[in-house]
Amino acid sequence: MSVLVFVDTSKGVSKAALEATYYGKKVAESTGGDVNVVTFGNAGDLPDLGKAGAQSVVVASGINSPDPQQLTRLVTQTAENKGASIIIISQDPVGKAVAPRVSARLNAGHAAPAIALPDTSNGFVVKTNVFSGKAFAHVNLTSDKKVISLLPNSIVPELGDGSAAVENFSGDLGNPGITFKDLKTQGGSVPLPEAELVVSAGRGLKGPENWGIVEDLAGALGAATACSRPVADIGWRPHHEHVGQTGVAIRPNLYIAAGISGAIQHLAGVNGSKTIVVINTDSEAPFFKAADYGIVGDAFEVLPRLTEAVKKFKASN
Amino acid sequence: MKILVCISKAPDTTSKIDFTDGNTKFNESNVQYIVNPYDEWYALVRGLELKEANGGSVTIITVGTQADEAIMRKALAIGADEAVRVDAEPSNGLFVAQQIAKYAKENGFDLVLTGKETINYNGSQVGGMVAELMDAPFLSLASKMELNGTTATVELDVKGGKQVAEVNLPCVVSCAKGMAEQRIPNMRGIMAARTKPLQVVAADAVNGGSEIVSYELPPAKAECKMIDPENMDQLVELLHNEAKVI
Ligand SMILES: Cc1cc2nc3c(=O)[nH]c(=O)nc-3n(C[C@H](O)[C@H](O)[C@H](O)COP(=O)(O)OP(=O)(O)OC[C@H]3O[C@@H](n4cnc5c(N)ncnc54)[C@H](O)[C@@H]3O)c2cc1C
Ligand SMILES: Nc1ncnc2c1ncn2[C@@H]1O[C@H](COP(=O)(O)O)[C@@H](O)[C@H]1O
Numbered sequence: 001m002s003v004l005v006f007v008d009t010s011k012g013v014s015k016a017a018l019e020a021t022y023y024g025k026k027v028a029e030s031t032g033g034d035v036n037v038v039t040f041g042n043a044g045d046l047p048d049l050g051k052a053g054a055q056s057v058v059v060a061s062g063i064n065s066p067d068p069q070q071l072t073r074l075v076t077q078t079a080e081n082k083g084a085s086i087i088i089i090s091q092d093p094v095g096k097a098v099a100p101r102v103s104a105r106l107n108a109g110h111a112a113p114a115i116a117l118p119d120t121s122n123g124f125v126v127k128t129n130v131f132s133g134k135a136f137a138h139v140n141l142t143s144d145k146k147v148i149s150l151l152p153n154s155i156v157p158e159l160g161d162g163s164a165a166v167e168n169f170s171g172d173l174g175n176p177g178i179t180f181k182d183l184k185t186q187g188g189s190v191p192l193p194e195a196e197l198v199v200s201a202g203r204g205l206k207g208p209e210n211w212g213i214v215e216d217l218a219g220a221l222g223a224a225t226a227c228s229r230p231v232a233d234i235g236w237r238p239h240h241e242h243v244g245q246t247g248v249a250i251r252p253n254l255y256i257a258a259g260i261s262g263a264i265q266h267l268a269g270v271n272g273s274k275t276i277v278v279i280n281t282d283s284e285a286p287f288f289k290a291a292d293y294g295i296v297g298d299a300f301e302v303l304p305r306l307t308e309a310v311k312k313f314k315a316s317n
Numbered sequence: 318m319k320i321l322v323c324i325s326k327a328p329d330t331t332s333k334i335d336f337t338d339g340n341t342k343f344n345e346s347n348v349q350y351i352v353n354p355y356d357e358w359y360a361l362v363r364g365l366e367l368k369e370a371n372g373g374s375v376t377i378i379t380v381g382t383q384a385d386e387a388i389m390r391k392a393l394a395i396g397a398d399e400a401v402r403v404d405a406e407p408s409n410g411l412f413v414a415q416q417i418a419k420y421a422k423e424n425g426f427d428l429v430l431t432g433k434e435t436i437n438y439n440g441s442q443v444g445g446m447v448a449e450l451m452d453a454p455f456l457s458l459a460s461k462m463e464l465n466g467t468t469a470t471v472e473l474d475v476k477g478g479k480q481v482a483e484v485n486l487p488c489v490v491s492c493a494k495g496m497a498e499q500r501i502p503n504m505r506g507i508m509a510a511r512t513k514p515l516q517v518v519a520a521d522a523v524n525g526g527s528e529i530v531s532y533e534l535p536p537a538k539a540e541c542k543m544i545d546p547e548n549m550d551q552l553v554e555l556l557h558n559e560a561k562v563i
Contacts, residue, residue, distance in 0.1 A: 099442070127533075181482060191477055
């Protein structure tokens with residue numbers, strides 16, 4: 001079965017785009033078929049998707065806003081043109097708007113958010129996050145056509161030196177249903193769900209004026225910053241940094257939490273992290289039970305010390 | 318203004334998650350069900366505010382079994398006018414969406430509101446599917462929304478920021494943090510909810526194309542390694558050589 005991958009490349013080929021393409025390649029290997037990518041927006045680096053295994057990239061250059069209805073037609077028409085019955089969509093905000101529409105349009109079962117490759121030994125079973133990361137479900141997609149929304153940071157792509165052929169989409173995408181207006185950017189250069197390293201802090205930091213030590217460590221590591229919910233609710237930090245069950249769910253390689261108690265709703269959104277470091281003055285804080293490395297100490301002393309140690313390490317490596 | 322709010326049940330956020338029957342069923346004993354927080358705090362309350370400002374009605378719809386009527390009454394107590402339950406086990410997202418879209422099309426709504434996601438299944442899928450089945454625009458991850466006649470202006474969470482978007486009704490909107498503030502039902506609301514109409518309709522026999530075959534719990538964490546707070550060089554060394562994350 002052939003695979004079609006849909007990614008947003010309007011700002012260039014992102015890490016998440018390479019992950020989804022590589023995931024598509026691995027699925028195509030196990031089901032027999034080829035893997036093509038469809039996208040909109042061309043920053044000139046589309047052939048790079050070949051490194052992750054794409055044979056071709058179909059691009060709808062005429063589209064300059066991510067209208068979900070037009071993008072759904074783009075995906076389903078390209079799937080038909082390429083004879084693809086498995087569709088992989090990276091689960092970013094654009095993917096969240098498009099994947100369910102594609103699934104409904106094709107009457108295809110949808111697995112979301114997928115965190116591993118399908119097991120095709122008995123059916124077509126995809127592992128997904130459920131209960132906000134407190135458990136996993138194995139979802140069997142029983143329909144002929146299948147849609148998978150892939151969570152960022154779920155697969156490590158092995159990149160080769162291929163180059164994908166770029167084709168222009170030709171077909172009727174209809175009118176957009178949504179008029180997009182001004183965009184306000186916020187946050188750092190790496191979106192939190194895609195960040196590999198995250199430094200996060202909670203109420204233990206006492207006030208927004210103290211976040212300098214958090215940002216210094218994030219800066220030294222090249223990490224994104226995050227926070228607990230009360231910190232966002234009282235306005236110390238912007239809402240988009242709030243992680244947990246009712247905030248962003250993340251699964252970075254490294255999650256450093258300072259002054260966060262580790263309530264079950266906080267853990268739900270971060271316990272998919274590969275390595276967790278907890279800094280807390282209270283040795284009984286529940287977060288230590290979910291941590292790989294723990295430091296019982298005052299964040300105001302430990303964070304600057306850790307920043308210095310990271311800088312020293314970076315300078316000598 | 319006819320508003321339809323999709324309400325789903327979810328286990329209380331402090332619930333301990335485990336499974337029975339060879340990891341094929343969620344263990345419901347000792348689990349307290351609540352209205353899915355996104356549906357309650359954001360979709361329902363914003364729906365009520367829009368009705369208060371523009372006139373009209375708020376109907377809630379749940380695809381679920383009779384046991385779900387408790388959380389439906391809670392939504393009525395918060396202020397919804399009437400409730401509809403599509404009588405079925407919500408077996409997967411597309412199944413649920415097909416039921417909701419059918420009801421919405423037959424009864425002509427101007428606006429359908431959903432939560433950003435259910436905290437048990439985390440699919441973020443039902444809203445977009447309903448929109449596709451209604452052939453209507455889908456505004457995903459809205460954190461603000463205003464109505465002006467038949468035009469809706471929303472602010473959406475997009476990659477790296479927020480974007481304003483405009484759309485003509487009817488449309489489907491998934492509601493995220495920022496849309497509204499939680500409302501606590503008062504005694505009068507709770508009393509009134511008992512007699513508000515709750516209609517039960519039969520489900521359409523559709524399949525939805527997916528089924529959960531089993532569940533799994535994450536592996537237990539190994540013992541946490543404690544590091545001397547004076548010795549951050551050791552932590553960096555372990556993160557580099559042992560965890561291999563920096
Ligand atoms: C329905 C629901 C959904 C929720 N969703 C979320 C969610 O998505 N995300 C989320 O984060 N929370 C969520 N919560 C809230 C959650 O229950 C906790 O209240 C919250 O996570 C606590 O935040 P905190 O750890 O920053 O603060 P606290 O619990 O107040 O913890 C502060 C910690 O800092 C430590 N500390 C104090 N001083 C220092 C110091 N100088 N150095 C180091 N450590 C120090 C303390 O020992 C303490 O452990 C939710 C709650 C509910 C009911
Ligand atoms: N069984 C259901 N009945 C009614 N609405 C639902 C149901 N399941 C999900 N929804 C709605 O769809 C949204 C997204 O759910 P999900 O796709 O499961 O993440 C929820 O926040 C609800 O508003």
